[in-house]
Amino acid sequence: MDFQYEQSAAEKGYKSICGVDEAGRGPLAGPVFAAAVILPEGCVIEGLNDSKKLSEKKREALYDIIAEKAVSWSVASVDEKTIDEINILQATYLAMRKAVEGLSVPADYALIDGNRMPPLSVDGETIIKGDSLSPSIAAASIMAKVSRDRFMLALDKKYPQYQFAKHKGYGTKLHYEMLEQFGISDCHRRSFLKSFVGEKK
Numbered sequence: 001m002d003f004q005y006e007q008s009a010a011e012k013g014y015k016s017i018c019g020v021d022e023a024g025r026g027p028l029a030g031p032v033f034a035a036a037v038i039l040p041e042g043c044v045i046e047g048l049n050d051s052k053k054l055s056e057k058k059r060e061a062l063y064d065i066i067a068e069k070a071v072s073w074s075v076a077s078v079d080e081k082t083i084d085e086i087n088i089l090q091a092t093y094l095a096m097r098k099a100v101e102g103l104s105v106p107a108d109y110a111l112i113d114g115n116r117m118p119p120l121s122v123d124g125e126t127i128i129k130g131d132s133l134s135p136s137i138a139a140a141s142i143m144a145k146v147s148r149d150r151f152m153l154a155l156d157k158k159y160p161q162y163q164f165a166k167h168k169g170y171g172t173k174l175h176y177e178m179l180e181q182f183g184i185s186d187c188h189r190r191s192f193l194k195s196f197v198g199e200k201k
């Protein structure tokens with residue numbers, strides 16, 4: 001992984017380039033998170049990769065390193081009620097926009113993981129598999145994933161019956177079993193559970 005995308009944007013005249021990624025589009029519960037990270041030019045962080053390819057322990061360690069080395073970083077989330085109101089794609093876009101706008105050092109260009117460009121106040125481009133191609137996006141991927149996992153661990157304490165610490169809100173067999181037993185909680189995305197037989201009106 002090298003800075004080819006960041007360098008290409010710099011060659012076009014952009015000065016402050018952030019990577020942007022999300023975590024938690026697929027789960028049945030909890031918010032969707034997004035992060036924006038601006039790394040110093042040529043900053044090498046050993047082990048940086050797509051957060052999904054890293055162990056939880058490695059992600060946690062990298063989170064601290066990224067927070068220390070980044071020029072600026074920002075994490076934002078959009079809750080499950082908003083997801084139900086505006087749909088997960090629009091909620092993801094909103095989280096990304098909030099993350100970019102939350103940077104203490106403003107970005108003037110955004111590298112977005114995926115193939116759809118959210119409506120941002122800065123120029124940018126999408127990169128398919130960007131979290132394994134761009135260090136800035138990989139860093140954002142880790143910040144978003146760790147932040148969301150920490151949120152779900154806190155939620156586990158509030159709703160211990162759903163065992164969020166184990167599945168982080170994803171639609172695992174265990175999660176569905178807990179839904180069958182306890183029904184849908186305030187932190188579940190009802191729009192994701194329309195066909196769920198245990199839904200309580």
